[in-house]
Amino acid sequence: MTSVVYDGTYEGWLTAIFDIYAYKLVDVVFTRDEACTGCLFGETHTVITDERKSERVLMGLRKRLSAEGLTRLHKTYLSEVDKSDEVMWHFVCHVFNSPHNVEEDYGHPAVWAVKQAAKRVKREAHRMEAFVRFKLTTDQLYYAIIEPDCDVLPLISSHFESRYADQRWLIYDAKRRYGIYYDLETVTTVAIEFQYGRATSQLIAEISDESEEFYQELWRRYFKSVTIDARKNKRLQLQHMPKRYWKHLTEKNG
Incomplete structure (x- = not known):
C-alpha cells in the first residue's frame, strides 16, 4: 500500500x-x-x-x-x-x-x-446564498459568519460579488477558518486567525456600527409581523432551513 x-x-x-x-x-x-x-x-x-x-x-x-x-x-x-x-x-x-x-x-x-x-x-451553496446575513462594522465593512457542511465559498463568491457590488463585504467560514473578501473591485481569499477568547459577543458589539443593532431589531420585528401563526409549518421550515443555520440568522436570534 x-x-x-x-x-x-x-x-x-x-x-x-x-x-x-x-x-x-x-x-x-x-x-x-x-x-x-x-x-x-x-x-x-x-x-x-x-x-x-x-x-x-x-x-x-x-x-x-x-x-x-x-x-x-x-x-x-x-x-x-x-x-x-x-x-x-x-x-x-x-x-x-x-x-x-x-x-x-x-x-x-x-x-x-x-x-x-x-x-x-x-x-x-444554494442555502448559503439564501441564508447569509450581513452585519455592519464601524469601518463600514459588511461581514457574515457561516459554518456550512461543505466548502462552498468558492461557489458562492460570484453570486455575492454581483449582488453586492457597491459595498465592501467579507464572508468568513468559521469551520474552515478562511473567508472571501470583496474590496469593491475583486474578490480575494483571506485567512483570519482569532485569538482564543476574542471572538465573543462583546468583541462583535465593539466592532459593530452603532446603528447595526437598530436595523437588526427592525428586521426581527418585520420577520415576526409577517409570520402567520396559523400557517406555521415547523417540519417544512426545518426542511428548507435546517436548525444548524439558525445561530447565524438575525431573525432567529431575537
Whole structure:
C-alpha cells in the first residue's frame, strides 16, 4: 500500500493523480498534509503540487467528460464527504479506463457517489446564498459568519460579488477558518486567525456600527409581523432551513 500525501488543495490532488500514473503506484490511499500519519506497513509518496501536472490531468479529463462532469468532480472535492479523495480517484480511473463517457454510468459506485456529493454541495451553496446575513462594522465593512457542511465559498463568491457590488463585504467560514473578501473591485481569499477568547459577543458589539443593532431589531420585528401563526409549518421550515443555520440568522436570534 502506498500513502499518497498531498497539500489538501484540488490542484494538489490533480498532481497526485498525475504522479500515480507516472510512477505506476498501486493500492493507494490519499492523505492530506495536516492529517499525515503515514502507512504503518507500506510506502509513502509525497506530492509536490505542480500546475503543469494538474493541468495535464485536467486536459485528459476534459476530453472524456462534459463540463457538468468536471464540475461534479470538483464539487466532490468541496463536499468533504468521507474518503472523497478515494471516491474521486476511483471515478477518474473509470473515466480513463473506459472508451466512452461514463458520467451517467450510475451502476458504478464511484460515479453514483460523485453525483450524490455534487448534489449535496449544490444544495448547500444554494442555502448559503439564501441564508447569509450581513452585519455592519464601524469601518463600514459588511461581514457574515457561516459554518456550512461543505466548502462552498468558492461557489458562492460570484453570486455575492454581483449582488453586492457597491459595498465592501467579507464572508468568513468559521469551520474552515478562511473567508472571501470583496474590496469593491475583486474578490480575494483571506485567512483570519482569532485569538482564543476574542471572538465573543462583546468583541462583535465593539466592532459593530452603532446603528447595526437598530436595523437588526427592525428586521426581527418585520420577520415576526409577517409570520402567520396559523400557517406555521415547523417540519417544512426545518426542511428548507435546517436548525444548524439558525445561530447565524438575525431573525432567529431575537
